[in-house]
Amino acid sequence: MISNTIFITYTIMCFIGLQAVTLVIMIIKHNDSGSTELLKAARNFVIISVILGLFYYITYYRELVLHQFTAGIFLRALDAVIFYALGLTWVKLIDKIIASPSPRMDWWRKYTDKAFACLMFLSAVIYIFLLDENYRTHAIWSEAVVITWEVVLGLTVVVFTLAYILIGYKDLTDTASRGYIIVISLLVNFNNLWNNTLVISVFTRERSLNISLSMLYGITSILLLVINLFTVLYLYKKDFSPFYFGKKEQVSRELTEEAFLDLVAQSRRLTERERDVMILAYQGLTNPDIAEKLFISKHTVKRHMHNIFEKLEVASRMELVHLIQSKDYSKYQDASGEG
Template sequence: MISNTLFITYTIMCFLSLQAITLIIIIGKHRDVGKTRLLKASAFFIVISIILGLFYYITYYRELVLGEFAANIFLRALDSVIFYAMGYSWVKLIDAIIVSPNPKMALWRKYTNKVFAILMICSAMIYIFLLDEYYSTDQFWAEVIVIVAEIVLGLTVIVFIAAYIWLGYRDLLDKASRHYILTVSILVNFNNLWNNTVVVSVFIHQVDIGVKCTLLYGVTSILLLIINFLTIFYMYKKDFSPLFFEKDHKSQPALTEEDLINLVAEQHRLTQRERDVFFLAYQGLTNPDIADRLFISKHTVKRHMHNIFEKLDVSTRVELMHLVQSQSDHPRI
């Protein structure tokens, strides 16, 4: 019963991942100028998640159905880096969604690639040279190294994800992105910690290797299924197509910039003051410039911008501009 359930879960997860990849390919083919940062980050995260799912799907079949527990160097190397690769791809996607101008974020961006490369190299070296084809060792010192490495590497992933969220969360104003980032961050971290905990439990002889397989594959299959479902749901909800598709406006009646602003303001029930702030923000003015133009404080401008982003369900000014431009095919109001 458990075997059938896990197979079904992994199968559904793989289909969801393939659907997400298909959406990204379709979007990318409609853009002649190349993929944006957000599109690349989304594709990277989805590809890594499906590689992890397929790897565990195949490994589960080999071990629990065919009874083949021996893993060659390639399989051990892939097993050792795939979880950290998923953590890395998720950090890059968080950064692409938030696009925080926080200067402290630049420092974390500077070291993210290097740190995660070190994590994956260290993990691969341990699994290749310290463990045999059955993920075991007779050396006590090797067991200690594996246990310490699993703890340190797992905590490092958590620290980086938490740092990106902490530094950029205030710049993320729409609820959909907030909920998506927080929920998937919890799932990704739990998946990594669960993997680390089960591996450590095996080496301190608290969990049998057979139980280890069931625990890893069962929990990971469920988490990956949820993550992929949330990712597709988020893509549909946010509808990033205005960022990637170019519209043909030749046959549409021309609308002035002010007409477009008024149309969006009416559709999303903006107040008159929010409409004024919205119009200046669309023209490219910064918050201090808007405050000077409207004779209000910068704090008031920030509050209005927060309300505008919430009502329009956007997270950046780039999305705001594309939302306005996407209204050009509407009739005049």
């Protein structure tokens, strides 16, 4: 009964995860005229979560159905890094959601990829050379190394996650993003620490390998299911989803200022929130003024302005104002599918 439940949970988890991947790819496809760093970070996170789920789904099937308990070099190496690849992609997604300009955040950004790459490489080396195909060691010192390394890896993900949250969380006023970051951070780190605890318990002989694996598969399947479900819901709710101006109207060449603003937003695929920010910026409002008027953070406004500049191919507010006042309809005619 438990085995069937775990299989069903993994199947649903993989389905929802693939839904999230598909959603992000579709958003990126329809948003290719602007910045997609946040979307790419979300895509990488859900892809890794699906890979992790598929890996344990296949491993669970091999062991409990096919009775194949050995793991070759490739499987052990993947097992060594996949949990922490999930942690890395999650930390990168936190960074893109918060988008904090803090100098302290820049320091953490500088060393995040290097630290995780180094730790995951050493983890793969340990799993390949200190563990045999049955995940067992043959010396006391190698057991000590494995146990120590599991502690180091688990704490590394926790430390980096906390650092990114503590530095930039106060600047994030978006309630949906706040809730998403807290919930997924708890789930990702609990998943990693649960895995670390079970590995350590096996080598300290507190549990048998088979019992630990069953507990790992069961808990991980549930956690990944919840992670992917929350991610899909978050992507649907966020304003960087592709809620573009779908209805295109015929516009004469003698455009009013308001009509031209709508044409620019439509043709360059600005989101509704980006359109609002663009109009307020054109009207002369500063970033703090825009943030107060739209009830969003200054850093969110800064991110929207960055996207607007990229999509409109301008480098400053002055160029944005000049572009609107020029009413260069020909520049946007083909892009909007008219004429």
